[in-house]
Amino acid sequence: MTHPPTGPSGPSASAAALLEVTGLTKHFPVRGGWRRSGVVRAVDGVDFAVRRGETLGLVGESGCGKTTTGRMLVRLLEPTGGRIVFEGRDITHAKRRGLRPLRQDLQIIFQDPYASLNPRHTVGKIVAMPLVVNGIKPPGGVKRRVQELLEIVGLNPEHYNRYPHEFSGGQRQRIGVARALALRPKLIVADEPVSALDVSIQAQIINLLRGLQRELGLAFVFIAHDLAVVRHFCQRVAVMYLGKIVEIGDRDDIYQRPAHPYTRALLSAIPDVAQPNGRALRDTEEAGGGAAGNGPAGRIRLTGDVPTPLNPPSGCRFRTRCWKAQEKCAVQEPPLADIGGRGGALVACHFPETEPLR
Amino acid sequence: MTAAVIPETPGAYTGAAPYLQVRDLSVRFATEDGVVRAVDGVSFAVERGRTLGIVGESGSGKSVTSLAILGLHDPKRTTIAGQILLGGRDIVGLDEESIRRLRGRDMAMIFQDPLSALHPYYTVGRQVAEAYRVHHPDASWREAHRRAVEMLDRVGIPQPARRANQHPHEFSGGMRQRAMIAMALVNNPELLIADEPTTALDVTVQAQILDLLADLQREFHSAIILITHDLGVVSQVADDVLVMYAGRAVEYGTAEQVLRRPQHPYTWGLLSSVPSLHGDPDADLIPIRGNPPSMIHPPPGCAFHPRCGYALLGSASTPGAAAGACEVDVPQLRQVQERGHTVACHLPEGKRVEIYRRDIAQAGVVR
Ligand SMILES: Nc1ncnc2c1ncn2[C@@H]1O[C@H](COP(=O)(O)OP(=O)(O)OP(=O)(O)O)[C@@H](O)[C@H]1O
Ligand SMILES: Nc1ncnc2c1ncn2[C@@H]1O[C@H](COP(=O)(O)OP(=O)(O)OP(=O)(O)O)[C@@H](O)[C@H]1O
Ligand code: SF4
Ligand code: SF4
Ligand SMILES: [Mg+2]
Ligand SMILES: [Mg+2]
Numbered sequence: 001m002t003h004p005p006t007g008p009s010g011p012s013a014s015a016a017a018l019l020e021v022t023g024l025t026k027h028f029p030v031r032g033g034w035r036r037s038g039v040v041r042a043v044d045g046v047d048f049a050v051r052r053g054e055t056l057g058l059v060g061e062s063g064c065g066k067t068t069t070g071r072m073l074v075r076l077l078e079p080t081g082g083r084i085v086f087e088g089r090d091i092t093h094a095k096r097r098g099l100r101p102l103r104q105d106l107q108i109i110f111q112d113p114y115a116s117l118n119p120r121h122t123v124g125k126i127v128a129m130p131l132v133v134n135g136i137k138p139p140g141g142v143k144r145r146v147q148e149l150l151e152i153v154g155l156n157p158e159h160y161n162r163y164p165h166e167f168s169g170g171q172r173q174r175i176g177v178a179r180a181l182a183l184r185p186k187l188i189v190a191d192e193p194v195s196a197l198d199v200s201i202q203a204q205i206i207n208l209l210r211g212l213q214r215e216l217g218l219a220f221v222f223i224a225h226d227l228a229v230v231r232h233f234c235q236r237v238a239v240m241y242l243g244k245i246v247e248i249g250d251r252d253d254i255y256q257r258p259a260h261p262y263t264r265a266l267l268s269a270i271p272d273v274a275q276p277n278g279r280a281l282r283d284t285e286e287a288g289g290g291a292a293g294n295g296p297a298g299r300i301r302l303t304g305d306v307p308t309p310l311n312p313p314s315g316c317r318f319r320t321r322c323w324k325a326q327e328k329c330a331v332q333e334p335p336l337a338d339i340g341g342r343g344g345a346l347v348a349c350h351f352p353e354t355e356p357l358r
Numbered sequence: 359m360t361a362a363v364i365p366e367t368p369g370a371y372t373g374a375a376p377y378l379q380v381r382d383l384s385v386r387f388a389t390e391d392g393v394v395r396a397v398d399g400v401s402f403a404v405e406r407g408r409t410l411g412i413v414g415e416s417g418s419g420k421s422v423t424s425l426a427i428l429g430l431h432d433p434k435r436t437t438i439a440g441q442i443l444l445g446g447r448d449i450v451g452l453d454e455e456s457i458r459r460l461r462g463r464d465m466a467m468i469f470q471d472p473l474s475a476l477h478p479y480y481t482v483g484r485q486v487a488e489a490y491r492v493h494h495p496d497a498s499w500r501e502a503h504r505r506a507v508e509m510l511d512r513v514g515i516p517q518p519a520r521r522a523n524q525h526p527h528e529f530s531g532g533m534r535q536r537a538m539i540a541m542a543l544v545n546n547p548e549l550l551i552a553d554e555p556t557t558a559l560d561v562t563v564q565a566q567i568l569d570l571l572a573d574l575q576r577e578f579h580s581a582i583i584l585i586t587h588d589l590g591v592v593s594q595v596a597d598d599v600l601v602m603y604a605g606r607a608v609e610y611g612t613a614e615q616v617l618r619r620p621q622h623p624y625t626w627g628l629l630s631s632v633p634s635l636h637g638d639p640d641a642d643l644i645p646i647r648g649n650p651p652s653m654i655h656p657p658p659g660c661a662f663h664p665r666c667g668y669a670l671l672g673s674a675s676t677p678g679a680a681a682g683a684c685e686v687d688v689p690q691l692r693q694v695q696e697r698g699h700t701v702a703c704h705l706p707e708g709k710r711v712e713i714y715r716r717d718i719a720q721a722g723v724v725r
């Protein structure tokens with residue numbers, strides 16, 4: 001490589017990196033209005049790498065830039081800055097022709113199963129489309145392969161000639177998964193692929209994706225807000241907040257030794273089916289308080305204003321909601337750094353938590 | 359209805375009739391391939407101030423049920439039977455004008471899919487204001503706009519005054535969802551149906567939205583139906599839980615009963631599928647085996663029988679043996695020992711309790 005990676009993922013990650021992202025940025029200009037010159041800093045300089053066959057989970061608050069990041073990776077959005085290197089090739093600004101083979105290797109499964117399926121096409125046609133567009137003739141024919149794919153994702157062959165509007169939300173998402181699998185890609189960006197699925201199908205799809213990962217060496221960037229699902233699918237996890245990565249590391253570090261206050265808040269807010277009548281608990285819960293815990297009983301309630309990417313807070317972007325914030329946090333932006341004691345996990349916080357969760 | 363053996367709501371009664379009573383509801387669609395029996399004889403009730411969680415497999419009829427309550431099905435393609443009593447008045451078959459008057463004011467819905475509910479060409483603020491003006495024709499635009507900004511603020515959209523002037527595509531998925539909640543709540547409806555309202559949201563925002571719904575419920579004493587596949591969410595907010603499978607209710611009871619002492623094999627399967635936060639992360643998840651049933655030709659008997667590990671089947675090894683009950687008879691919801699808890703399964707209750715203790719709870723699956 002002509003440009004050695006400058007990202008914090010370091011040389012060890014880059015050795016086998018399939019995808020490497022440095023300083024990736026997307027600013028959306030604000031159209032019209034009195035603040036004409038403003039920009040939405042949807043993604044504001046993120047670095048990460050994905051190894052072959054690895055799954056990186058991307059979690060974080062609604063609007064923190066996960067989808068925008070994912071869409072830049074598959075080149076559906078033009079980055080404002082930074083670099084995307086796939087298999088050693090800089091694809092940041094690859095043009096249409098250069099993109100063709102890439103499109104096969106890089107697939108996306110969308111968050112919104114409604115908007116992503118052409119309502120005028122049958123399911124059979126939708127799933128066959130990537131094969132047809134890329135001129136691929138699978139042994140046994142396109143229809144056989146499509147029916148195979150439908151079955152893999154838990155749909156009935158009787159669905160082949162039906163239209164998207166005749167399906168429930170979950171069924172539509174399975175169509176999207178089948179379509180993404182059609183070309184046997186190397187990396188799939190999966191944007192909330194199981195959020196619309198009921199738990200049993202979700203379990204099937206997660207098992208399925210994990211199986212595909214093992215057998216085909218597929219890599220994933222897995223965008224999700226369900227941290228229990230992420231724990232079951234991702235070897236590494238990146239936590240985003242307001243356009244930045246605030247913590248990234250191996251699964252066990254993130255779930256057992258989370259150092260960033262925001263990560264702790266996220267983990268504490270997971271609703272746990274083991275706690276029915278959590279309603280009563282929720283009502284008596286106190287705000288904030290810094291008592292990091294696990295499950296509803298120790299839930300950290302974030303208070304304070306949710307900032308906007310139009311005008312992010314100075315210094316640490318989380319400081320307006322952080323119970324540990326001090327003066328330094330408003331002045332100085334904390335760099336993503338290794339605080340030790342965790343297999344190379346990085347955290348961007350001036351006062352990281354060091355106690356493991358129970 | 360005469361004095362019912364099975365109570366309409368599993369939990370405590372206020373004495374008054376529940377605000378919403380759904381009785382023997384069926385919804386069918388005519389399609390090219392045949393008639394889809396999306397909902398088949400479902401009954402439940404929701405009192406003011408209480409939350410009913412409806413859970414069930416994708417395609418089990420949850421959304422179709424809620425669309426029927428709101429009168430949103432295309433009457434040309436849909437056959438609806440049964441009763442839907444809203445404040446005591448049957449609204450099945452009401453003319454479009456009357457139902458429109460109820461919708462948005464007496465009952466409102468938060469959809470699974472925020473994009474379909476928000477118009478791409480109008481600003482978010484304008485759409486919320488519009489929803490207000492429909493039922494407050496005397497309100498000025500300025501008043502309606504003020505109310506819209508207030509609602510956007512209420513649901514946690516930062517800088518609501520500025521955000522009100524943006525279009526839906528400028529919002530992230532989660533913010534669109536919040537905007538839709540603002541729109542649904544702008545007239546303080548008595549019945550709120552929330553279809554996967556937090557599916558697109560991360561957990562901290564999800565917690566905020568659930569808090570918000572709970573606050574509004576306390577304040578306005580509205581009845582809420584929460585449709586979700588997230589059993590964690592159900593366990594946090596629902597008073598009662600209805601479990602649906604293939605268009606039918608298979609288990610119904612208080613959240614405590616259904617989640618802690620579940621008696622239906624499908625409910626067991628659901629609970630076992632949930633990825634745990636504590637177990638081995640590398641172990642495969644345990645989905646329910648097999649595929650969802652066809653809704654055009656559902657399996658005979660108990661629709662769950664091809665996937666049920668405990669089905670009473672005719673012995674395949676004995677030629678001429680009669681088919682088992684599960685293959686022939688459709689099980690009806692029946693009251694179990696505990697009041698308010700009903701289950702549709704042919705297994706005797708004692709057997710179900712034993713299996714649950716031995717296979718499900720013991721395995722540590724339901725923690
Ligand atoms: N086309 C656009 N124009 C202007 N702003 C945009 C556009 N697309 C996204 N944004 C903004 O960029 C930010 C990041 O949005 P993005 O959709 O990436 O969030 P997300 O993390 O995927 O959220 P969610 O979990 O809700 O899906 C948000 O503030 C959003 O409003
Ligand atoms: N307009 C329609 N025409 C034909 N069939 C339909 C129509 N709408 C829904 N269905 C079918 O009715 C069944 C129930 O669908 P519904 O949308 O209620 O499922 P759901 O329980 O809400 O699922 P999900 O959890 O995936 O949202 C499904 O089998 C679906 O394919
Ligand atoms: S840097 Fe300061 S404000 Fe930011 S997360 Fe750490 S303690 Fe909180
Ligand atoms: S009725 Fe039979 S098939 Fe249906 S859930 Fe009960 S045991 Fe299983
Ligand atoms: Mg998104
Ligand atoms: Mg639905």
